[in-house]
Amino acid sequence: MLDDVQVVAFDIFGTVVDWRTGITEQVGAVFADRGVALDPAGFADSWRDRYLPAMARVDRGEREWATLDALHRESLDELLAERGIAEAVGEADRARLVRAWHRLPAWPDSADLLARLRTRYVVVALSNGGFRLLTDLLKAAELTVDAITSAELARSYKPSPAAYLTTARLLDVEPHRLLLVAAHRWDVDGARAAGLRTAFLERPGEKGPHREADRAADVTCDIAATSAAELATRLGC
Known part of the structure; x- marks a missing residue:
């Protein structure tokens, strides 16, 4: 056939x-460095949950084209703010987490x-x-x-x-x-x-x-x- x-x-x-093991481990490393007491696996799941909705907005023309790195960064920023840890996780850590999807x-x-x-x-x-x-x-x-x-x-x-x-x-x-x-x-x-x-x-x-x-x-x-x-x-x- x-x-x-x-x-x-x-x-x-x-x-x-x-992806889940890799992202959980790398989120866990950042959280440990910054003293953040959140479950890394749960955070990884929540971050991944924003994956399809973010891309769908691009495909529906609701926003201009953006790479997945850019979409991951936007959803990461939103999630950190929602969890109340935006101040604990700075620019270098955020860049590190976006790059985690490359490893x-x-x-x-x-x-x-x-x-x-x-x-x-x-x-x-x-x-x-x-x-x-x-x-x-x-x-x-x-x-x-x-x-x-x-x-x-x-x-x-x-x-x-x-x-x-x-x-x-x-x-x-x-x-x-x-x-x-x-x-x-x-x-x-x-x-x-x-x-x-x-x-x-x-x-x-x-x-x-x-x-x-x-x-x-x-x-x-x-x-x-x-x-x-x-x-x-x-x-x-």
């Missing part, structure tokens, strides 16, 4: 890297998955992260892809069609020859609506122990896998 697929595009945050650990099986798929497909990163963010992130996590296709190139955020179709255009493939792999239903739904093929990869720990991650049973897609090894096998690698 997927013999015509030539390019496999991976969502990054949550699918390839463990996140890969899931233990991600490097092997990418390597296996690259033996058969062109494998690319298709993320809402900015081009520099993704360059830093993949380098630091020692992950190898054939290309980066940031939403910054489309100046439109997933799940808007332009983010997916710009990737297809840049790689000179028809949308149905491009397969998106993601651990999020909203991303799979957006790619499918844009005419891409889709694969859902379960990442049960993506949202931590107290929130339920998206499950394959709830997602409409071409391939659903509960592990990276299963996904690679299903894709013939």
Whole structure:
């Protein structure tokens, strides 16, 4: 059914890297330095909760284009003020926290998955992260892809069609020859609506122990896998 697929595009945050562990650890380090007595994991969750709404405002034209770093900074400033710790966390710390999204650990099986798929497909990163963010992130996590296709190139955020179709255009493939792999239903739904093929990869720990991650049973897609090894096998690698 997927013999015509030539390019496999991976969502990054949550699918390839463990954003929650990475952000929690780095928030915790800043809070410890500044004597802030807030739960770092809860703060990381609240910060991430602002991710989709911030990008949606850009795509609806309610504000001009801004990179994910800029959106992360705006939501961080708002959250610090709401939690009453704006004075404790200064400019240098805020810049450090925004850059934390450039330094996140890969899931233990991600490097092997990418390597296996690259033996058969062109494998690319298709993320809402900015081009520099993704360059830093993949380098630091020692992950190898054939290309980066940031939403910054489309100046439109997933799940808007332009983010997916710009990737297809840049790689000179028809949308149905491009397969998106993601651990999020909203991303799979957006790619499918844009005419891409889709694969859902379960990442049960993506949202931590107290929130339920998206499950394959709830997602409409071409391939659903509960592990990276299963996904690679299903894709013939």
